[in-house]
Amino acid sequence: MIIRQSPLQQLDSTTRTLTELKGALERQTEVAISGSEILEPSDAAGRWQQLDRLQASLDDQDIYLRNADSAAAVLGTADAALSQASNALVQASELAVTLASETYTDADRIEAASAVDDLFASVVGLGNSQLGDRYLFGGTATDTPPFANDGTYLGNTDIPTTVVTDSLTVPTGYDGGEAFSSALEILTELADALRSGSSDAVSGTLSDLTAAHEALVSARQQVGFDQIEVDDARTLASSLRLTLSEALSAQVDADPIEALTELSQLQSSYEIALQVTAQRSSITLFDFVR
């Protein structure tokens, strides 16, 4: 069979080669500029869902981190409030121990009652602690003060929570009744005992003061546990974020050195192809016919 070299065929072949090289060069330029191997979904056909799940999990970690930060702020404020309330009870206990002594007169005790009233008001204020516009100790009743001035608990026992991992929620508020009511009740009792002037009555509040203090300590411990969980969740989210980012990067990101090397090779190929096309002289027998 004679193999003919048609000039039309040669032209088509050259044009196609140049077009293909130009397309490859343009794509590789985009890869090098964007740093991503995947410029459109069909570049990752077959593993798109895997990439999508990775991206979705990565997005989730960002949300978990933000929620953990919010929860940490709530817990920090709650811890500070419980700590101060605990200190107030310690002061009240010291006052009770001192004034239970017969060395103090009834008048001394009546005068000291106003100091306990101040502590009461202080604990009520701590029970009405806010972060932004939110009350922290009203359960899910976050928009109104959970304690009335007389110490009545107006909140509820529901605990609001926020998600910090796929399977973990942490509180963003507390049942203030559980935490503060016993403290407020015993402060009221102590103030009444002092006003009565009876050292025995004052002495009788000591055990309840200790119990109320322990309730506050216990509440603070719970906040501490929750803070640990938030910290763990934050560490987990940060760690997962890093791992997922690396996994996604491994699938999507172009190796800069490889991308630039390939770009350089394609540029050279394209330039050579252009030169060859420009220099190509179709020498035929016609050139020698005289």
Added chain:
Amino acid sequence: MGLLDTLNVGASGLSVASAGIHTTAQNVSNAHTPGYTRRGVEQSVNDPISTGIVHLGQGVSLDAVSRDQDGLLGMQRVVAAGDASASASYHDALAEVQPLVDETMSSGARSRLSSFFDTLALATSDPSDPGLRGAVIQATGDLADALSRTAEGLSSARETFESSIELSLPPLSEKLQEVALLNERLIAAGGAGKAPDIADQIDRIVRELGEEGGFTAELEADGTSTVMLDGHAVVSGTDAREISVAPPASIRIGVGGGAVVVEPGGRIGGLARAHEAVEGYAEQLDTFAAGFAESVNDAQALGFDQDGDPGQPLFVFDPSSPAGSLALADGIGGAQLAFAGSPAAAAGDGANLATLLDLEDQPLIDGRTPGDALSALTEAVAGEVAAAGTRAERDRLVLSDLDTLSANLHGIDLDEEASKLMSYQTAYQASAKVLTVANELLGTLLEIA
């Protein structure tokens, strides 16, 4: 036998050599003409005459100027051209649709769906926060808009395909008429051997018909071409049948006033297949939109809003076109989000917010989570685009191989033509010399006389 006969023999040689030079010139001048096939001179020796003692030759005759063409290869090329064109147009059409579900741009429905659940997750930190509630409403509206935009894009793509198919038919009809007319001229000329240019024209048009609509042709004994579409003759001899778009969705072709409905091939066939594929994607999107919206509305109905009223639907849609019509319900704002678990729940209650958030991991749509369902749509389009690209490249290579083979067998090689030119030139010069000698001899004879 005399000198006059010798003159005639020389003249016949001169004439055939001249035809050879002319044919070579025609080949050289059409070396860059697409669809042109090499011509060759067919010549034969004239019958000799008897002098009673010997038989003397009477020179040479020009029988025909033939086309160097292989019918089987020609048919294969038409079919391959149709296949390559169909694959390429299918790939190109789907590649145009791909950006509608392209999540690498972070503006598609999948990204919006993620944002919807992300804002719900953020709202758990303070369900009563108007800002966080507002963000959920914004994300809900954005998701509805994104789904609606995608559905509109898919619908618009289908309309474009239909329109393109419809607009292609009048030029195709004209080409079919042209083939019928050329068949008639070919018959009148006495067949392809007598009218190679007409046969070339028919081949070129048939190739165009193959590329555009997947038409094929069969060569008849009289040299005419019968043009077929999906096994039905649309041009037979000098008759061309009417073609028109046919339902459903105007992506099929009716032959003979719609008497027969056939599947087109070529570019139109590729568009028709892309139309069907996009229709499937649109149905997938509708299934998602309806399933997701109903699930969210159901979950919303389980809770109570900030006024203590039962949750109202977040989404509204027309069941006949769920994705395209999906929208945030009128009058729905942050306060209407039913995050609370009971009518008397406090502001920070997020019992039902957890229910809404749980939807992210529920197999709501054909056993898939909402994210996976949308992701599967993108993957379906991406996979089909990639596969179509591979098929298009394969079909292009098949066509390229056949074209190369055809060019090798029937193309114009300038070296070969130059060699023939020299050969015909020599033959012409020799025949001219014969004429000169015979003429001189006749002159000598006349002087004697």
